[in-house]
Amino acid sequence: MKVLFFTGKGGVGKSTLSAATAWQLSQTGYCVLAVSFDPAHNLGDIFGVKLTHKKKKFTKNLYLQEIDLETAASEYVRTNVSLLTEVYGYLQSFNMDKYFKVLRFSPGIEEYAALTALEKILKNEVSKYDYLVIDTPPTGLTLRMLALPRITLTWVDQLIRLRKEILNKRYTIHNLKGKYEPRGVQLAYKEEDDPVIRKLFQLREKYSEVNDILQGEKNSVAIVFNPDYLSLRESERLIKGLKDLQFPLRVAFNNKLTDENNEIALEVEAKLLSAGCPKRIERVPLIPHKGISGYMIEHNLTASFL
């Protein structure tokens, strides 16, 4: 399954182009799942259907889904709290449910939730679709979500290193004293006996997999921009952010071109190229208002993704 992310500043045409790309790929015969991660969804509007958290069949080889970040965030909080209540049973009497509504506004929850939803799709849908086309949320959230696997891996590696040192010390003490049981508790000194390091290994494996997919051959990030300076600035930031994260930015769409904005369009392209924008820039004309009907646009968008 190939994964295509459509990124870019608000209003540049991410939803329009991702929907049209998904449609065109499905018309070529590929099995496509189009998913919107933008909390202000309009995938359903574009296709003229009502969408939910669950994917919906649009044609026999095109499925649509809108990730409900609210639900995803509550699910995320719930899963984590239930991890704790399993051990600390008394937490149940706190009736955490009451707090879920506000906990989901805790810092960071939104990107955890978005990433968890993405992981789920990557895990469950890989074999069913040729393409996963993703309409992304606003730039900041997109970058934070995409950075999360790397951040997690950085932390986990650091914690593993520290944990190994702890186990080493315990092993030394064990050798010197025959046993090491502070306050009568036998502490693990081998990796295979230590649940903490084993959990850390599990986390490392899981997030390496996600990160490998995101940085891998089959992933394409597309950046959409318009011929104007605001869109240029945000695109520069986005390109830099993606580069820092080592994500494969493969295509750019210069969208809404007209004869009048041709000059500035070229200027913006030149500036973005020097900022590290992919060489491949697809030009999409501004379609007269009546000409845009949802997901169907005449211009062929799929060439860069085949």
Added chain:
Amino acid sequence: MKRHGFVNWIKHILSTIDTSHREQAAGLTEFEARELENIFVLLLMGSFTGIPAPPSFIAAELLPHLQHEIKVLKFRAENASDSLAEMAGLLGID
């Protein structure tokens, strides 16, 4: 007979020295282990200490297995000022 006793006596002394060295070494290593365990939980509780926290699910996954480390954290918090004295004691500095 007498000679035999002397050898045993030497052996005993050496083993005492060895034991005391081992114990001193073990004491020092135990101190280091506790410090590292303390740092380990402190890192996980970043939002508690004010330093950047790891993604919260890491802490949530590990917490159930960290009873010992949390005891160490509590102990160290209560005895923070004694820590230098403890180290001096271990190193034999008066």
